[in-house]
Amino acid sequence: MKVVAINTSPEGAGGLVSLLLDPFLDGLREAGAETQLYYARDLVIFPCCGNLNCTVQTPGKCMAYDDMRWLRQKIGQADVLVLASPLYFDGHTGPEGATSSLRTLLERLIPGTQMSAYRPYEHAVHTTREDVNLSKVIIASGSGFWEIDGLFPVLTHIKALCYNTFPEFAGNITESRGVLLLGPMPRGMTDWDIIAAAREAGYQLAYEKTVPPTAHDLFRREAVTRDFYGQITAGKAPGTMVSYAMPAVSTCKHKEE
Secondary structure, three states: OEEEEEOOOHHHHHOOHHHHHHHHHHHHHHHHOOEEEEEHHOOOOOOOOOOOOOOOOOOOOOOOOOHHHHHHHHHHHEEEEEEEEEOOOOOOHHHHHHOOHHHHHHHOOOEEEEEOOOOOOOOOEEEEEEOOOEEEEEEEEEEEOOOOHHHHEEEEHHHHHHHOOOOEEEEEEEEEOOOHHOOOOOOOOHHHHHHHHHHHHHHHHOOOOOOOHHHHHHHHOOOOHHHHHHHHOOOOOOOOOHHHOOOOOOOOOOOOO
């Protein structure tokens, strides 16, 4: 199994979503899968200009000269695409709260599809071209919401993408209450079982071709009460320090000097 993973977090390897994505990829590798990980912040990916040349005039080829020229080939040759994105603000920036890098990436995958009115369903779709081997898509996402349904907009968007382009939606590695993963918590509050579950989910994906429902149940469990989680995020919970509980402020890669 060949797996291409793209982390679209602007924090790169230092963000919350890496705490879910990295052990997930470890599990895949332990099961014998070949994985490749890329960070969107290190790539030059221009927005889609929307002229549809890749569909009409030069089918399958985009006029933009950037890193998508080789990355799209990598994705097309893979069996599984793992998309990783944090959710910062529901309904804004990117596909329903995910990063704008993820949205740009998804739009630039259009050359690997072709418009088709035929499908044994009820509406027209973009089917994948013959040279695209990709068959499954996984989404890894995390947020600071206490409720798991805060991530539903991202899941809905990726599921719709799969429905309209044929790759199967093979599951998700999602975790709300992200503060619990970002630093030391009081005894009994650590969330290392979530990280272990992500690793196991990757291992199972290699064998069962999907993320098992048991992993979804663990990601959705209530780790702490809502009131106590509110105390943690405010730095008021017993035995916690806000400087550890909350993510550190990172320097923006594109900040002007």
